[in-house]
Amino acid sequence: MSDWTPSAHELERRELRRRQQLRTTLIATVVTAVVFGAVLAAILASPGWPSVHELFFNSHHAHDSFHAILKGFWINVKLFLLCEPCILVLGLAVALARNARSPWLTPLRILAVVYTDVLRGIPTILLVVLFAFGFPALKLQGIPNSLLFWAGVALVVSYGAYVAEVFRSGIDSIHPSQLNSASALGLSRAQAMRFVVVPQAVRRVVPPLLNDFVSLQKDTALVSSVGLFDALFSARDYGNFNFNYTPLVVVAGFFVVCTVPLARLCDWLQRRWMERERAGAL
Secondary structure (H helix, E strand, O other): OOOOOOOHHHHHHHHHHHHHHHHHHHHHHHHHHHHHHHHHHHHHHOOOHHHHHHHHOOHHHHHHHHHHHHHHHHHHHHHHHHHHHHHHHHHHHHHHHHOOOOHHHHHHHHHHHHHHHHHHHOOHHHHHHHHHHHHHHHOOOOOOOOHHHHHHHHHHHHHHHHHHHHHHHHHHOOOHHHHHHHHHOOOOHHHHHHHHHHHHHHHHOHHHHHHHHHHHHHHHHHHHHHOOOOHHHHHHHHHHHHOOOHHHHHHHHHHHHHHHHHHHHHHHHHHHHHHHHHHHHO
16 A cells, blocks of 8 residues: 655645644733733732732741641541542432332332432531531430531532432433333343443433532531531631631632642543544434
8 A cells, every 4th residue: 555645735734724723822822821911910019919918828827827727628638538429329329219110119209309309409508517516416326426427428418419410310311212122121120220221321420420529529618617627617717816818728729729630520521421422423
């Protein structure tokens, strides 16, 4: 097979596309630099910038509060890592309960509907306060009564309702022909859901699930409302004692470092899924 050599016309087209791409990149870079430079210059030239710098961007207070915030942030990380698998299990269970068709499971289906409707209507911070202060007062035997445990339960219960709806939307997006084909092969509805529908649905909802977990990582800071010494509570404690808000900016930096990579992963998975969908449609 002879080597193919592009024609002069093709080489000219490639060069034109290269110049257009270079021009577009240059324009975007210059415009971005000008806009952000102008915003930054306006902030630095504002009359109140010196006081804002002292209150929110003081390097001395950032250094002094860093260790306590880092120690508290470990609580946020532990909550995130422990709550995430529990939320996935709870959300999938509730979604399957809502899609159950057996008349024997009607009470369970009604309970799942009530759970998702009610829990999505209650602010997460309110659930954290209610669980952390309410359940320990019951003095239940064999169950931990720590604030950390019940704050984590509140996050699981709250986010479980949202994740359940994500799973349900994924299950509903699978074409009914999949169930019909599984039934024709002799599978029961439960087997069809387990081996055919749910695996496809889970793959489809990975990007929105990751978006929910980005929100969960941030909402672990809500446990500070019940007095847990997480990163936010440690920052507020330092700030109230020293009359400086720089630790709050440090906390924001901690959360940004964790959530931005997750957000970029979400975007990458979304693009990959869309490419697969387009390729399958061809």
